[in-house]
Amino acid sequence: MSQTVKLTTPLKDEDILKLKTGDKVLLSGKIYTARDAAHKRLLADLEAGKDSPFELKGSVIYYVGPSPAPPGRPIGSAGPTTSYRMDTYAPTLHSMGVKASIGKGKRGDAVKDALKEHKGVYFGATGGAGALLSQRIVSARVLAYEDLGPEAIRELEVKDFPLLVVNDSFGGELYAKLNV
Amino acid sequence: MRIIETKEIIEVVAATVVEANIKAPDDVLETFNKAYAEESSPAGKEILGQLLENVKLAGETGLPLCQDTGLAVFFVELGTECKVQGDLYAAINEGVRQGYEKGFLRKSCCHPLTRKNTGDNTPAIIHLDLVPGDKLKFKFMAKGGGSENMSRATMLTPAQGWEGIKKFVVNRVAEAGPNPCPPTIVGVGIGGTFDHAPILAKKALFRPLNQKNSDPEIAAMEDELFAAINKLGIGPMGMGGNTTTLGVKIEMAPCHIASLPLAVNIQCHSARVKEVII
Numbered sequence: 001m002s003q004t005v006k007l008t009t010p011l012k013d014e015d016i017l018k019l020k021t022g023d024k025v026l027l028s029g030k031i032y033t034a035r036d037a038a039h040k041r042l043l044a045d046l047e048a049g050k051d052s053p054f055e056l057k058g059s060v061i062y063y064v065g066p067s068p069a070p071p072g073r074p075i076g077s078a079g080p081t082t083s084y085r086m087d088t089y090a091p092t093l094h095s096m097g098v099k100a101s102i103g104k105g106k107r108g109d110a111v112k113d114a115l116k117e118h119k120g121v122y123f124g125a126t127g128g129a130g131a132l133l134s135q136r137i138v139s140a141r142v143l144a145y146e147d148l149g150p151e152a153i154r155e156l157e158v159k160d161f162p163l164l165v166v167n168d169s170f171g172g173e174l175y176a177k178l179n180v
Numbered sequence: 181m182r183i184i185e186t187k188e189i190i191e192v193v194a195a196t197v198v199e200a201n202i203k204a205p206d207d208v209l210e211t212f213n214k215a216y217a218e219e220s221s222p223a224g225k226e227i228l229g230q231l232l233e234n235v236k237l238a239g240e241t242g243l244p245l246c247q248d249t250g251l252a253v254f255f256v257e258l259g260t261e262c263k264v265q266g267d268l269y270a271a272i273n274e275g276v277r278q279g280y281e282k283g284f285l286r287k288s289c290c291h292p293l294t295r296k297n298t299g300d301n302t303p304a305i306i307h308l309d310l311v312p313g314d315k316l317k318f319k320f321m322a323k324g325g326g327s328e329n330m331s332r333a334t335m336l337t338p339a340q341g342w343e344g345i346k347k348f349v350v351n352r353v354a355e356a357g358p359n360p361c362p363p364t365i366v367g368v369g370i371g372g373t374f375d376h377a378p379i380l381a382k383k384a385l386f387r388p389l390n391q392k393n394s395d396p397e398i399a400a401m402e403d404e405l406f407a408a409i410n411k412l413g414i415g416p417m418g419m420g421g422n423t424t425t426l427g428v429k430i431e432m433a434p435c436h437i438a439s440l441p442l443a444v445n446i447q448c449h450s451a452r453v454k455e456v457i458i
Contacts, residue, residue, distance in 0.1 A: 176420035
């Protein structure tokens with residue numbers, strides 16, 4: 001039976017363990033944006049012994065490259081990008097304390113295994129609903145890799161950001177089984 | 181001979197790229213509403229409701245429908261009885277540069293290997309056709325990366341025929357699953373050469389959703405693929421249901437006796453296309 005859960009970051013193991021595939025989540029607090037180029041650089045930096053630009057433990061990473069903020073708004077459109085491109089990096093980040101990622105589309109087996117092993121979840125947000133989702137983002141600032149433009153790491157403050165649990169920490173999968 | 185100044189082209193292109201990214205075309209909105217009314221899965225219906233709300237909000241706030249404001253793709257039809265005073269390609273790129281900056285649209289164009297962003301969403305992808313008449317027509321598409329990545333081209337053997345085409349297209353959509361932001365629009369290019377089939381597939385995506393191919397045989401093929409894809413049960417954003425695609429559009433061209441080129445170009449639900457004539 002799916003439920004609606006309100007959560008605030010940073011996320012703890014007990015937050016993760018109460019989530020099941022299909023649950024709706026309203027997420028509040030600070031989350032961090034990173035997509036292809038930022039992931040590549042972040043992992044290289046961590047491997048070289050540098051500090052992460054944000055606290056990884058309990059963190060939530062949003063796979064998004066927002067459009068520029070028009071005057072008077074904290075951010076432009078900000079819907080999720082397709083997640084499988086970050087599958088290469090996600091297991092390592094989960095092993096370092098990241099609790100959840102937000103994106104759209106299917107994840108590979110290595111990511112699902114990492115969610116089980118490190119008590120993590122994968123959230124889906126509605127792809128293409130960038131104008132709608134931006135209304136739940138209260139503030140945004142660039143934290144690192146400014147030269148990457150839309151791909152820079154940003155700290156976002158979100159309020160009741162609407163999510164669905166796609167992959168839970170028990171091996172559950174939300175996406176429809178296909179009639180093929 | 182009619183003379184068209186590049187200044188006018190720059191202005192028209194700049195305005196077009198902004199409007200296409202913010203305002204959903206009427207045929208797309210109409211199809212969204214119909215899909216919302218007919219969607220069988222509650223979760224799928226909820227997603228379609230969010231997409232309708234998103235269209236409304238983008239219109240009210242002037243924010244783009246999707247943060248991925250795409251690579252700028254143009255199919256340009258230049259009348260043989262008009263002449264562009266200056267560099268047509270440079271003018272289109274300048275229009276893209278200005279529009280993406282002034283409209284607060286995301287610049288998504290980068291070097292394929294270093295991944296360094298070009299910073300202004302140029303160069304645009306420009307296909308130019310010469311046509312009779314004294315008009316200059318721009319068909320613009322803001323093509324998002326997530327759906328484009330799910331596209332594929334292949335070379336079938338002539339023996340594989342329609343059954344082979346159908347299998348490849350349906351399997352491609354099934355494999356793409358929730359990734360390309362379903363409900364999608366599926367562009368199919370059949371024939372031509374290895375390079376021509378994907379152009380046909382992309383061209384097909386410009387046809388309004390409520391308009392079938394003018395050839396009844398091809399229109400019947402569109403219907404058959406539409407039904408087969410919607411039977412897959414992927415549904416809006418992969419949530420299950422009967423709305424996996426909003427439309428299937430096929431463009432066909434003659435090909436070599438040895439070949440059967442085939443391409444599938446997948447478009448997300450934010451089908452941002454706009455046509456403008458100078």
